[in-house]
Amino acid sequence: MNTFEVKRRDYDDVSVLLLNGFLDAHTAQIFEKELQTLVDEQRYKIVVNLAELNYISSAGLGVFMGFIEDVRENSGDIKLSNLIPKVYKVFDLLGFPSLYEIFDKEEDATSKF
Amino acid sequence: MKKEFSQNTKIITIVVSVILVAFSLWSKWNTDIFPRFIREAFLAGSLFLLLPVILKSKKLLASRLTDKLKNILILVLGLYLAFFISAFLIKSSPFTFRFTQESNYLLNVTTGLQHFVIGSLSYLAGIFLIVISVSLYQLTLYRRKKWPSNLLKAALVSGSITLFLSFIRNKPVAVEIFVHNGNTETIIFYVITVFFLFLISFKNSWVNYLNKRQKLVSLLSLLVTGPLIFGLDFINLQNIINSFSLIIGGAFFIVINFLELYVVLAFLSILLHLPTAGIFDRKVRQLGFLQNISRKLGSVQDKDVLKRMIIEFSSEIIESDLVWYQERDSEKNEYRLAASSAKVEDNTFLINLDPGYEMNKVISKTREPYVLNGFSKSTGDAKTDKYKRLRGSLIGIPLVSQNLDVMGILYSFKGTEFAFDNEDIEVLKAFANQIVTTLDNIQLQEEAIEKERLKQELKVAREVQLKLLPKDIPALNGKAEIDAYSLPAHEVGGDYYDFVKISDHKLGVIIGDVSGKGTSAAFYMAEIKGIVQSLVSLYDSPREFLIQINKTLYDNIDKRSFITLSYAIFDTEKMTVRFARAGHSPLLVFRKNKEETEVITNLPKGIGLGLDRGNLFNIIIEEKTFEYKSGDVFLFYTDGATDAFNADGNEFSEENVIESIKENISLPPDLLRKSLMTDIKIFAKNGMVGDDITLIVIKIPHEMISLVQDEE
Numbered sequence: 001m002n003t004f005e006v007k008r009r010d011y012d013d014v015s016v017l018l019l020n021g022f023l024d025a026h027t028a029q030i031f032e033k034e035l036q037t038l039v040d041e042q043r044y045k046i047v048v049n050l051a052e053l054n055y056i057s058s059a060g061l062g063v064f065m066g067f068i069e070d071v072r073e074n075s076g077d078i079k080l081s082n083l084i085p086k087v088y089k090v091f092d093l094l095g096f097p098s099l100y101e102i103f104d105k106e107e108d109a110t111s112k113f
Numbered sequence: 114m115k116k117e118f119s120q121n122t123k124i125i126t127i128v129v130s131v132i133l134v135a136f137s138l139w140s141k142w143n144t145d146i147f148p149r150f151i152r153e154a155f156l157a158g159s160l161f162l163l164l165p166v167i168l169k170s171k172k173l174l175a176s177r178l179t180d181k182l183k184n185i186l187i188l189v190l191g192l193y194l195a196f197f198i199s200a201f202l203i204k205s206s207p208f209t210f211r212f213t214q215e216s217n218y219l220l221n222v223t224t225g226l227q228h229f230v231i232g233s234l235s236y237l238a239g240i241f242l243i244v245i246s247v248s249l250y251q252l253t254l255y256r257r258k259k260w261p262s263n264l265l266k267a268a269l270v271s272g273s274i275t276l277f278l279s280f281i282r283n284k285p286v287a288v289e290i291f292v293h294n295g296n297t298e299t300i301i302f303y304v305i306t307v308f309f310l311f312l313i314s315f316k317n318s319w320v321n322y323l324n325k326r327q328k329l330v331s332l333l334s335l336l337v338t339g340p341l342i343f344g345l346d347f348i349n350l351q352n353i354i355n356s357f358s359l360i361i362g363g364a365f366f367i368v369i370n371f372l373e374l375y376v377v378l379a380f381l382s383i384l385l386h387l388p389t390a391g392i393f394d395r396k397v398r399q400l401g402f403l404q405n406i407s408r409k410l411g412s413v414q415d416k417d418v419l420k421r422m423i424i425e426f427s428s429e430i431i432e433s434d435l436v437w438y439q440e441r442d443s444e445k446n447e448y449r450l451a452a453s454s455a456k457v458e459d460n461t462f463l464i465n466l467d468p469g470y471e472m473n474k475v476i477s478k479t480r481e482p483y484v485l486n487g488f489s490k491s492t493g494d495a496k497t498d499k500y501k502r503l504r505g506s507l508i509g510i511p512l513v514s515q516n517l518d519v520m521g522i523l524y525s526f527k528g529t530e531f532a533f534d535n536e537d538i539e540v541l542k543a544f545a546n547q548i549v550t551t552l553d554n555i556q557l558q559e560e561a562i563e564k565e566r567l568k569q570e571l572k573v574a575r576e577v578q579l580k581l582l583p584k585d586i587p588a589l590n591g592k593a594e595i596d597a598y599s600l601p602a603h604e605v606g607g608d609y610y611d612f613v614k615i616s617d618h619k620l621g622v623i624i625g626d627v628s629g630k631g632t633s634a635a636f637y638m639a640e641i642k643g644i645v646q647s648l649v650s651l652y653d654s655p656r657e658f659l660i661q662i663n664k665t666l667y668d669n670i671d672k673r674s675f676i677t678l679s680y681a682i683f684d685t686e687k688m689t690v691r692f693a694r695a696g697h698s699p700l701l702v703f704r705k706n707k708e709e710t711e712v713i714t715n716l717p718k719g720i721g722l723g724l725d726r727g728n729l730f731n732i733i734i735e736e737k738t739f740e741y742k743s744g745d746v747f748l749f750y751t752d753g754a755t756d757a758f759n760a761d762g763n764e765f766s767e768e769n770v771i772e773s774i775k776e777n778i779s780l781p782p783d784l785l786r787k788s789l790m791t792d793i794k795i796f797a798k799n800g801m802v803g804d805d806i807t808l809i810v811i812k813i814p815h816e817m818i819s820l821v822q823d824e825e
Contacts (some may be wrong), residue, residue, distance in 0.1 A: 054762070057804075058628030062673035065724060069672060086764075093752075094677065094696040095720025098733055 002027065002055075006034045014045040014110050020052035023060035031060065035067045044076020047109040051082035056090055064100070077101070079109040126162050133159035134236060153280060153360050160239050178319055181248050182331055185372075186338045188241050193341070196350045199234045203227045203353075235357040238350070242361075242368045249375055253316035268309035275302040276363045285355040286363030303367070310371040317375075320382045324394050328383050335380045342372050399540050402430045406544065410551045414558060420452035423523065423548055428454055430544060431537045433525040434505075439473060440521040448473045451521065476511045477519050482538055483509045486531050506532040510545045512552070520552060571603075574635040581642050587614040592685035594814055596782035598790070599807040600753075607634030608751050608805040609641055609678075613649045618686040621649060624749040624809055625678040626697065633674070640669060641676055655680040655693035656736035663695065663722045663730045675723040679749060683811070690747075693736045696721030698755065699767075702739075703746040703774055710775045714767075715739070746785070747811040748774055753804035754789070757797040765796050782810035 004027035007018040015038050023031060038046055048064075050056075068078055081103040083091065091097065103109040133155040250265060278299040279286045286303060323331060345351075346369075355362035386393075406426050413419045420438060427436040437453035476483050485507040505528045512520045523545060527533070578601075586595045599608050607628070613621035623645060627634040644665050652658035658680055666676065677697035681690050692700055692715055700715040717735035724730070741747075750770065757765040773792045777785050786808050793806065 058626075058675070062628055062675070065675065066673035093698065094675070095718075095724065095733065098720055098729055099724060 004030055006031055008034065008038075010043070011110060013043065014047060014113050015043045016047045016049055016106060016110065018049045018052065022055045023053060023063075024055065024057040025059040028057075028059040028063050031063050032066065035063065039067065039070060042074070044071045044074040045113045046071065046076065046078045047106060047113075048078060048080050049082050049106045049109075050080060050084070050087060051106075053084070053087055056087055061091075061094065061096070064096075068099075077113070079103065079112060081106045081109040130159040130162045133162075149283075150280070153358055156235075156239070156358050157360060160243070163240070163243075178252070178323065179327055179330055179334075181252060182334045182338070185245060185248060186334055186341070188245060189338060189341045189345075192238065192241055192345075192350070193348075195234055195237050196348060196353070199230045199353065200349060202230045231353050231357045234350075235354045235361050238354055238365055239361045242364055245372060246368055249371065250313075252319055252375075252379075253313055264309055264313050268306055268313065271302050271305040271309060272364070272367055275299060275306055275367070276360050278302060279363045280359050283359070285351075285359050286366045287351060287355070306367055307370055307374075310367070311374055314371070314374040314378045317379045317382050320379065320386055321393070323383075324397070325387075325391060328387060332380065332383050332387075335376055335383070339376045339380060342369065342376055345369055396536065399430060399536075402426070403540065403543060403547075406430070407547050410547050413551055414555060416552075416555060419548070419551060419555065424452045424454050426544065427523060427525055427541070430540060431525060431533065433527045433532075435524075435526040437524050438521055439524065441477075441519055443518060443520075448522070472507075472509050472524075473522060476509050476522050480511050480513050480517065480519060482511070482542060484533060484538065486533055504528065504530060506530055508533050508538065508541065510538075510541045512545050512549045514549055514553060520549060523548075570632055574632045575601075578635050578638065581639055582610065583612050587612050587620060589620055589683075589685055590617070591814065592618070593620070593683060594782050594812040596786045596810045597808070598786050599805065600790070601805045602753065607638060608753070608807040609638045610749070610807055610809060611642065611645060613645075615650070615682065618684060620683045620685070622681045622683065622749060622809060622811070623649075623678065624697065624751065624807060625676055626751045626753075626805070626807075627676050628674050633671075637670060637674060637676060641666070641678070653682075654736060655682060655691050656734055659693050659695045659719065659722070659734060660727070660731050663725075664727050666723050667726050670723040675721040677721045677752075681747075681749070687740075688742070688813075689738055689740050691736060691738045693717060693719060693734060695719045695730075695734065696724075698750055698752050701748040701750075701771065701774070702741065703748070703771075703778055704742065705744055705778055710778050712771050712775070713739075741813055743813050743815045745813045746774065746778060746782075747809075747813075749807075749809040749811075751805060751807040753806035754793060754808065756804055757793050757806070759797050765793055769796070782812045785812070786810045 002022035002024065004019070004021035004023055007020070009016045009018070017031075017034055017038075019031065021027070035046070038044075064078060071078055079101045080091075080096075082105065083102060088102075091100075091102070096102070101109070101112065103112075275286060282299065284299070286299065320328070320331075351362055351365055354365055406422075409422065410419075413422060420440075423438050424436050427433065435454055438451050439448040440451035441448050472483055505526055508525050510523045510525075512523065514520050523541070525533075525541070582599060583597070586597060589595075595612075597610055597612075599610065601608070607626060609623070609625040609627065611621075611623045613623070615621050625638075625641060627637045627641070641662075644662055648658060648661050648665070652661060659678065662678070670676070675696070678695045679692070679697040679700060681692045681700060683690055694700070694715075694717050696719060702713040702715065704711045704713070715737060717737045719734040720730055722730075748770070754770055755765055755767050759765075769792065770789065773789045774785065777788045780788065789808060790806070
C-alpha cells in the first residue's frame, strides 16, 4: 500500500499543507479531511507544498477541485508550490496552471496572500 | 428387554389368572382338599402373571408426579371402601388396633360367601400392593434410569425370605411376631427388609423438581394420605387377609410400612424445601428465559429490533424496575442512551442516578460488570427544597466484543437494596455475551450484503459499459486502417473512445478518460457518450464541439470530477486532421522517413472538461489542423499507458511509448497495438496496473491504384 500523509503549518492567517507520498483514490480522503478541517476553521488562505509528493492521480486532482470554489468565494485561495517535474507535467496536461497559481517555492506562494 | 404384549397374550394371561384365582378361592371352601401351599402357589402364580399387565398399564402407573400421589390416595381410599364392605358382609368388627392384637388372627369364616369376600379383598389388596410398590419405586427413581437398583434387589430378597419363613411357620408377619417367641428368623429378615426400605425412602429427589404450587399441592395430598395410611393400622384389614393368605398378608404389612416411611420422609422433605421453593423456581425460569432468548436473538437482523429486545428480555430475566442500554460510539468514544424501559421524562432520573456518567467510564476501563448493591442517594430539587432519597441497587454490564471493544453497557435498577445476587450477575453476563454475538452477526451480515451489492453493481456497470463502447470501426474505403483497444484496470473502467462517421470521407475519432474509477466513472462515461452523440453532428470544428461539451457537462458533473477528451476529424479526401484537446494526453504522429522515424507530438492548449464553466475553458482551448501523408501512423492513448508503474516506481512514460511504436512502425495497426501492450505489460510486470489503458492506432496506407472511380 502506498503511503501518504499531510503535515500542517500555520503562519498567521495562512496555512501550509505539506503533502508527502502518493495521492491516489485510496489516500485522497486523507487530503480531503485536512482541507475540510481548514475550511471548518475558516482558514481560507491555503498553500499546498508538493515537494514531497511523488504521484498524483485524477482522484487527487479532484480533491483540489472539490474545495476551490468554496475557498475562493470566501476571499481565499489554494496556491501550489514546489512541484517536481513529473507531477507538474500531470497538472500541466490537464490545464491546472490556468486554474491555480503555481510557484517554485513555498515562500513565494505564502507571500502572495 | 421389553416384552411386547399382543392382545391375544393379554387375554390368555388374564384367563389363566382368573382360573387360578377361582381355584384358590374355591379351595378354601373345602379346607381339606387342597393343602395351604397349593393355594398360596395359585395366588402367587396369578399375581405374578398379572404383574406385567399391571406394569404396562398407563392409567395405574401415572407418569406425572402429582398424579402419582393422587393415584396412591385413590387406591388407599378404595382399599378402605372395599374393606368396610367386606367387614360388613362377614360381620366382623372393622376396627382394631394391631398393636394390641393377640394371636387369634384367624377369623371365624363359615359360609361360602364369607370365603369369597375375604378372598376377593385379599386379591384386591394384592393388586393394590403391586401398584403402590411400583409407583413408590418410580418416585424414588425419578429422573434416574437404574431399575432395579441394588437396594431394591436387597429389599426384595430379604422380603421374600421373610414371607417364606412366615409361610413355613404358619405365623403371619404382623406386630405379633415381635411379641411371640419362635419367630426369631422371621423377625431378623423383617428388620433387614425394613432397613432397606428405609434407605430407599430417602430417595425423594422428585421434591426438588416441583414448583412452588406443586409443592403445596403435594404437601396437602400427603397430609390427607398420610393419616389414612397410618389408619390402616387401626382397621381389621390385615387379619382378614391373613385368614386367606399369609403371603399376601405379610407382603401387605411390609408394603404398608414402606408407604408409611416414605410418606413421612417425603412430607418432611417438601416442608424443608418450601422456603427455598421460590428461589428454585426463579432459577428454573431464568434458565428457560436464556434458552428462549438465545433462540429469538439468533433470528434478529435489525439493530433497532435488537435494542428493544435487549430491554424486554433484561426486564424479564432479572425482575428489575428499570432497564436501559447505553450504546457506545466507538469513533467519538461517547455513550448515548439507545433504549430504555423508562419513559423519556425519566431520563432525568437516570441522570440523577449517575451524574456525569461516571459508571460508564469505570466500566469502559475495567470491562467488568459493576454492581452497586445498595445505595442511598439524595436527589434534590433545590427550588422547592424537597429532598428525596433514592434507594436501590444498580448493576451495569458491559457488552464486550471479541476484540475487547466495549459496544455498550446494559444497566438495571431495582428499588430495593441488595436486590442482585451473584447468579443474577452471571445470568446477565451470559445474556450480554449472547447480545454481543448477535450484534457481531448483524454486522457481518450487513457487510456481506454490502459486499454482494457492490459486486452486483459493478457487474451491471461493466455490462452497460461494454455496450457503450463501439462495436465496429467505420470503414473508410481503405483510406485508413484503424485498430482500437481498451483494457480496464478494474471491473469497470473510466476510459472512453468512439468513432463517428461524419460523411463518406470524414471520420471523427474521440478518446477520453473520466477521472476516478468504478461505477461513478462508468456513469460519467455514459453521460459523455450521450452528450457526444447528440452534439457531434452539429459542429464541424473540434474546438467548438469541445466548448459545447464542456458547457453541457459542467452542470452535470460533480465538482471533484472531470473528463479529459481529444477529438480529431480525419478528412481522407484532403488528407487533413482537425484536432482539439481538452486536458487529454497528446496525439502522436509517426512519420517514417528514409533514415529514421519522426515523431510529432500534437499538444494544442486546452484544459479538462468539467473544471471550469467556460470562462477559462473557451479562452484557452486551441484547434490545430495539419496534413498527413501515406504511411503516417497516428496514436491516440490514455494516460494509463504512460503511467503504468514497475516495481521500482518508474513510469513507462511517453518516451517508451514512442520507442515501442517506432520499433514496430511497419506492422499493421492491430499488431502495432499488441506489441505496445506487450511492452507495457512486461514493464509493469511486478508493478501496478493502476489505470485503464486505451489505444487507438490509425495507419494511413500507401496509395493504391484504385479500381473505383474517385470523385475529383
